[in-house]
Amino acid sequence: MKTWKVLAVLMLLCAAVLAACTVAPVPMPADDSMAMEDEGPSGPVTLKFLALADDDQLNAWREILAEFQQLNDGEYSYVELEFETIPFRELFPKIESSVAVGLPWDLFQADGPDMKHYGFNRVIWPLTDHFSDEEMAQWFPQSIEEGSFRDQFLGPPIMQSCSLLMYNKDFTDAAGISPPVGIENAWTMEEAVAAWQDTTVDENGDGVPEVWGLRWGQGTWTGDYEHGIFRRSNGEIGSATYAGMGEDGVTFQGYLDTDEAAEAMQFYQDLHQTYKVSPVEAIPEIFESRQAAFMVTPDNRIGALNRIHGEGNFNWGVSGIPYFKTPVCHTGSWHYGISPNTQHFEEALEFVRYASSDAGARIWYKHVRQLPANIGLFNELDEYSEDGNQRVWLDAMNSFGIPRIQTPGYTEYQQLFAEAAGNIVVGADPKEQLSAAARRLEGLVAKYTGWNN
């Protein structure tokens, strides 16, 4: 009897503790009255900012903050920023787990295609009622679309993007190649591969080129932003291949794994295995360190080249992006997100408002030098004037830039497509990989069914 009593008490204790262990779902902020115990001008307010580890970006935000503190005779001079910086691939799970366990983050840097996921899961504070039509008109419509979910505006853009084919002029000159000028004359993939082969140089014949023909994409990873372009470019506008995903936002079989998509990814594999113009194991900063002749990248590469080699010391050029049937570049970039856990909503909102305004975006551009999302800036930045050397990125974005697929399941899609692309690089069958990815993906994103109804 005594034993039973002890057991019963223990079970009750366990049940109580388990119930206490339950992580409550994140509440959706309904209106401004929900939160905000602002310290106000009486004391300093430090906004905690979860951001990408990138010195240029951090320097930009520090300067933006300094200007923000001067606004309206120092109305927000009591606001400070405290950054926690993490690598790109850790940012997404960090944001989600931080919100889930209630960490008091105020701001976070949100990747554009993940915005709908954040909206679906209520990880971000909706800002529809806090930005006027005039303010919304500052940004490209693509940026607003990317930063919205179910008619709710979730966060303003930090910048925009579009990838083109940059090249090292010293290498192309040495190979006697003149890449086409202007996006309308861009090479097809077949034409481009000849140039990439001609610029791949293995002088000592050890099988490891000193200069590779191509790095397709930023960083050393495989991912949708860069390598999804192959698939979508091999479809005509309006085709399933070009769309990449069904209209319901959860169907991938018949879109991700079409014969055209597999053919394009076969070409991607051939670049590494047959033509051998790209290393199977990616080399960090291969273009910046003059180990690659061509690189498909947004214009932020220019800032990196200037930082590494000194302003104007790297002899670069740019051409349209190579394509199969349709020229494609993926648009979209980072957005500001306000955490539902913030205790300083007003300050966070006002900082975001300033940082995403033309004034803030101008400072941002000075440091990061990537295509702004603020339309007004194109009238004042020489680089994007009619004969400016970065104008081609703007023209490309307006001509054939398309957002990455818009679904709350983008994270799942990005994971599985990146794995499939990585496997394809090392020699796996593209059709099998894409079909398997599409099948698995539909199982994983079924939970989002009906999200856009």
Place this chain on the structure above:
Amino acid sequence: MLATPISTPAKGWGRIWSRRNRYYLIAFLFVLPALINFTVFRYLPILAALRASMYQYSLLGGFGDFVGLDQYHAILSDSFFRNSLWVTLKFTIYKVPLQVLFSLILALFLARENLGTAFVRSAVFTPVVTSVIVVSVLWSMMYHSQLGLINSLLSIVGVPPQAFLSNPDRALPALTAMMIWKDVGFSMIILMAGLKGIPVVYREAAVVDGAKPWEVLWHITLPLLRRVMMFVMVTQTIFSFQVFVPVYAMTRGGPLERTKAVVYYIYQYGFLFQDMGTASAMSIVTLIILLVVSVGQMRLFRSDVSY
């Protein structure tokens, strides 16, 4: 006949505070901090995971519908989960025996005390106290097919560049080699302590009886080292089943799923696929497998010899 008196409160307290019970209480108080630690940070999370595995559950959405054992059924029919268990098992089978063998050899050679052995012991132990993420990044660079140190060394003897981490057949052995290098110092120290704990009289007696060195090793040292070996085998098996950081930092489970260990797969489900319920079910299945394996190892290495 005198009635048996009902014990008075004073006598009751006296019985409770008997010398024996006081010893128990003091012992319990010593154990209490560890017990609280284990309860809060080990047992309760396991119970919480068990509960989560029976619900549709995500970090952000909280608990959804009760699904009972459906998620267990789903993961056991998931070929990717089975593959991740197989990868983990292969990693363990590659790593643990080799690591124990190397650490035993090192322990036998380095158990004696002199300046040279102290230096080598420190060198072998240094990777143990180095962050596994740092080690993983360094070895990624060393393994690089174009830029890596290992290929530079191979090229000196005329071997063409080899792919390690991007080769489906070599990636897991490459990770295993790195982790053996990292962990061998830990098991070496444990085995060395075990060796030093064996009374020297047994070996001396065997030598007096004419035993050769390998006979002393085989018939005296190894049998007496059995309990320590069991500890090393069980702990290293558990650590191997939990391998995550090298996979995360070096291969992301690729190429072709050949290095996707089960803990990495659980991480993907829980944090990237927003399905903590399924991730919890995977964790529970892994825990059960690990318990069975550990019990099996403990029975296998059970020793009746005491000294």
